[in-house]
Amino acid sequence: VPPAGERGGLEDLAVVEVGLGGYALSGDPGEVLAAFGLGSCVGLVLCQHHGPCALAHVVLPHARSERDRPTRYADTAVPFLLAALGGGVGDVVAYLAGGASMFPTAALPDIGAQNVAVLESALAREGVALAGRDVGGRHGRTLKVLVGRREILVAGVGSAPRRWVVETASKEGRA
Amino acid sequence: VLDEAVRQQMAALADLGFGESGHRLSALLGTELRLERTEVALWSAEDLIRAHGRGDDGVVAVVSRLTGDLTGAVLLLFTPASARCLEEMLLQADENEEMRSSLLSEVGNIAAGSFLTVLGDWLGVRLSLTPPVAVRDLLGAVLGTVLPLVELVPDRVVGFGTNLIAQGRPIAATFLFLPDAAAYARIRERVARAAGR
Numbered sequence: 001v002p003p004a005g006e007r008g009g010l011e012d013l014a015v016v017e018v019g020l021g022g023y024a025l026s027g028d029p030g031e032v033l034a035a036f037g038l039g040s041c042v043g044l045v046l047c048q049h050h051g052p053c054a055l056a057h058v059v060l061p062h063a064r065s066e067r068d069r070p071t072r073y074a075d076t077a078v079p080f081l082l083a084a085l086g087g088g089v090g091d092v093v094a095y096l097a098g099g100a101s102m103f104p105t106a107a108l109p110d111i112g113a114q115n116v117a118v119l120e121s122a123l124a125r126e127g128v129a130l131a132g133r134d135v136g137g138r139h140g141r142t143l144k145v146l147v148g149r150r151e152i153l154v155a156g157v158g159s160a161p162r163r164w165v166v167e168t169a170s171k172e173g174r175a
Numbered sequence: 176v177l178d179e180a181v182r183q184q185m186a187a188l189a190d191l192g193f194g195e196s197g198h199r200l201s202a203l204l205g206t207e208l209r210l211e212r213t214e215v216a217l218w219s220a221e222d223l224i225r226a227h228g229r230g231d232d233g234v235v236a237v238v239s240r241l242t243g244d245l246t247g248a249v250l251l252l253f254t255p256a257s258a259r260c261l262e263e264m265l266l267q268a269d270e271n272e273e274m275r276s277s278l279l280s281e282v283g284n285i286a287a288g289s290f291l292t293v294l295g296d297w298l299g300v301r302l303s304l305t306p307p308v309a310v311r312d313l314l315g316a317v318l319g320t321v322l323p324l325v326e327l328v329p330d331r332v333v334g335f336g337t338n339l340i341a342q343g344r345p346i347a348a349t350f351l352f353l354p355d356a357a358a359y360a361r362i363r364e365r366v367a368r369a370a371g372r
Contacts, residue, residue, distance in 0.1 A: 036313070140316025
């Protein structure tokens with residue numbers, strides 16, 4: 001199967017932009033969920049094997065109060081998205097992209113690595129399989145979830161694009 | 176968080192600081208460079224991204240961290256075209272990438288340094304900057320990384336922003352001074368005291 005980008009037709013799809021701290025959930029085959037320009041932020045994708053996908057644009061590792069948006073923080077995004085998707089954790093797979101260390105010499109804290117570590121711990125704690133990760137490095141990325149094609153595309157600055165096809169088998173059924 | 180009287184006082188202070196930055200930049204680079212149209216506002220990251228384009232648009236950014244008695248960040252953002260334009264004005268055509276990044280870092284350093292000298296004198300505090308780092312990356316990636324570190328309340332930063340004018344031509348560039356919550360509280364208190372509030 002050629003990559004979606006080479007097949008064309010993406011212009012016919014409706015792009016749902018997920019901004020910082022936001023999330024979107026879709027089972028509409030005509031939609032693309034997109035997080036444009038992830039730096040230290042992480043795009044967290046949860047997809048049901050045969051159902052909708054959700055994308056959260058995670059900004060910081062830890063929530064500071066219960067009033068904060070749950071998808072803004074790595075420690076609250078996973079349980080929130082799982083609840084929004086519904087179904088059991090065995091029916092869900094996860095993908096992560098982002099978490100770069102954008103300014104390693106500017107004396108800024110490495111939030112990207114912290115975001116990734118907290119998200120991976122949260123996924124493990126919830127028992128969600130992590131099927132793909134494209135994290136770290138020094139540059140930004142853009143993440144798109146093609147809901148109808150069940151594909152996830154990651155385009156990074158100065159790196160080869162990544163493409164994952166959402167697994168359709170349950171955890172037990174995967175090789 | 177940012178009432179009108181305080182905003183106006185801060186804008187006047189920023190004008191003074193940016194004016195000094197323009198003089199120093201012009202003197203050092205041997206060409207007329209000005210910083211103008213100061214805006215002091217409470218922004219969300221999304222506001223700032225929209226004001227400059229889309230999250231996956233390319234950007235050339237110079238980033239420094241504010242240290243000393245007040246903490247925060249300083250950002251100078253250029254579109255790739257405006258960075259190229261400035262480089263063409265000020266450098267030989269065959270200069271390498273390192274030299275081009277160095278020029279933009281120096282512009283950021285001077286713009287920030289002069290502004291901070293004025294601000295520090297007025298506040299009576301010691302301010303310093305980490306060495307500037309220039310990156311060519313995605314707009315959303317740069318702003319999404321820096322802004323959460325200096326936000327006042329979730330998803331809101333207070334920013335002092337200005338545009339750059341070179342040799343009478345506007346350059347699509349924005350200089351942002353972003354104090355963190357503690358620094359902003361101190362500036363606000365001093366501004367309010369000066370205004371007799």
